[in-house]
Amino acid sequence: MNKSLIMIIVAGALINNVVLNQFLGICSFLGVSKQMKASISLGGAVIFVITIASAVASLLYDFILKPLGMEFMKTIIFILVIAALVQIVEMFLKKKSPAVYKSLGIYLPLITTNCAVLGVALTNVQNGYNFIECVLSGFGTAVGYTIAIVLLAGIRSRINEKDIPAPLRGAPIVMIAAALMSIAFMGFGGLSF
Amino acid sequence: MKKCLERLYNGLLKENPVLVLMLGMCPALAVSTRALNGIGMGLSTLAVLVLSNLIISCLRKVIPDQVRLPAYIVIVASLVTVTQMIIEAYLPSLYDALGLYIPLIVVNCIILGRAEAYANKNKPLPSVMDGIGMGLGFTAALTIAGALRELLGNGTIFGAQVMPEAYEPMVIFIQPPGAFLIFALIIAVMNAIGIKTRQRQLVESGCDGNCALCATACESKNPEEQKKGGAEK
Numbered sequence: 001m002n003k004s005l006i007m008i009i010v011a012g013a014l015i016n017n018v019v020l021n022q023f024l025g026i027c028s029f030l031g032v033s034k035q036m037k038a039s040i041s042l043g044g045a046v047i048f049v050i051t052i053a054s055a056v057a058s059l060l061y062d063f064i065l066k067p068l069g070m071e072f073m074k075t076i077i078f079i080l081v082i083a084a085l086v087q088i089v090e091m092f093l094k095k096k097s098p099a100v101y102k103s104l105g106i107y108l109p110l111i112t113t114n115c116a117v118l119g120v121a122l123t124n125v126q127n128g129y130n131f132i133e134c135v136l137s138g139f140g141t142a143v144g145y146t147i148a149i150v151l152l153a154g155i156r157s158r159i160n161e162k163d164i165p166a167p168l169r170g171a172p173i174v175m176i177a178a179a180l181m182s183i184a185f186m187g188f189g190g191l192s193f
Numbered sequence: 194m195k196k197c198l199e200r201l202y203n204g205l206l207k208e209n210p211v212l213v214l215m216l217g218m219c220p221a222l223a224v225s226t227r228a229l230n231g232i233g234m235g236l237s238t239l240a241v242l243v244l245s246n247l248i249i250s251c252l253r254k255v256i257p258d259q260v261r262l263p264a265y266i267v268i269v270a271s272l273v274t275v276t277q278m279i280i281e282a283y284l285p286s287l288y289d290a291l292g293l294y295i296p297l298i299v300v301n302c303i304i305l306g307r308a309e310a311y312a313n314k315n316k317p318l319p320s321v322m323d324g325i326g327m328g329l330g331f332t333a334a335l336t337i338a339g340a341l342r343e344l345l346g347n348g349t350i351f352g353a354q355v356m357p358e359a360y361e362p363m364v365i366f367i368q369p370p371g372a373f374l375i376f377a378l379i380i381a382v383m384n385a386i387g388i389k390t391r392q393r394q395l396v397e398s399g400c401d402g403n404c405a406l407c408a409t410a411c412e413s414k415n416p417e418e419q420k421k422g423g424a425e426k
């Protein structure tokens with residue numbers, strides 16, 4: 001495997017972590033990380049959807065939008081593709097593996113409004129990635145999202161037992177924890193191959 | 194007219210989308226590196242929000258209930274594309290600073306949230322005022338956070354030097370961790386003020402005001418819930 005392809009995955013997952021460095025998908029990051037189990041399920045679903053969405057978006061952009069000279073339509077087209085895709089994934093899982101479908105629950109449809117999905121698709125196009133690079137960068141980004149949300153869920157399960165000053169309870173203390181995680185992830189900036 | 198003013202107050206303070214409802218955190222955290230970026234992002238979102246509320250409110254009897262979300266998304270995405278093209282044409286420096294976050298206005302929870310919660314049930318005029326109120330609330334939160342981050346991280350506000358020459362800028366505040374820290378502190382300050390006023394209200398209503406010592410009291414807003422929570426403990 002090519003070195004630069006590995007770099008795309010590592011950069012997506014660690015160096016430019018989608019949540020802690022680019023602030024995409026914050027809503028679900030803060031909302032769902034209350035429970036470890038839900039975080040892992042959501043992470044799995046996000047990996048699945050982002051990887052497929054980046055692949056489909058890349059194909060659509062290269063073979064339909066570009067030849068027609070309609071690049072400006074990309075936001076509208078991509079969001080519709082993502083919404084349709086989430087719907088299809090939902091129907092497919094419901095029929096083929098009800099167990100997985102049940103464990104994901106409400107989080108599956110909510111992925112449509114997760115800005116990480118649209119954000120990755122748009123960044124890929126902006127960087128001029130080819131098809132394979134798009135899929136890998138989507139996969140790497142989604143893995144980074146999963147790492148971040150699972151880590152935060154672990155931290156929050158410890159925070160809950162502590163005595164925290166009243167004004168900091170709830171969202172503020174979680175965001176301070178996220179700030180410290182973000183500082184830690186800045187250390188990956190020195191990583192290179 | 195009173196209803197319109199009430200909408201403005203609601204959006205700016207009572208239900209401030211970022212600081213109280215915690216919606217639209219992604220752009221809020223990402224673009225608040227400078228006060229000017231905060232204003233730019235806030236006003237772009239305000240424009241999209243007002244127009245989408247207006248259009249959705251006008252079409253609220255035409256759009257079938259089953260497909261309303263896809264319909265809203267198409268309306269919002271079209272408005273965002275137009276906004277993006279206008280910013281690119283007339284404000285290229287702002288376009289470069291905001292970058293990816295302009296097209297991402299489409300998935301800003303505030304816009305779909307207001308469409309779903311307000312515009313599809315109300316007449317066009319109140320819906321527009323609701324959009325203006327919410328948009329101004331968003332702009333205010335972003336500008337305050339942007340000014341604070343710029344002040345601490347760069348010693349300037351709106352590009353003008355404020356801090357004395359000897360001040361060593363804390364660069365961490367204009368880097369990603371600073372965004373989380375500043376918003377955590379702003380929300381904590383708002384919580385602290387909220388807890389104080391709630392205590393005063395409780396004292397006036399006959400409670401001995403001892404709730405500060407009670408862990409469950411200050412978290413839930415509903416006094417009934419507080420009693421239940423206390424009883425369980």
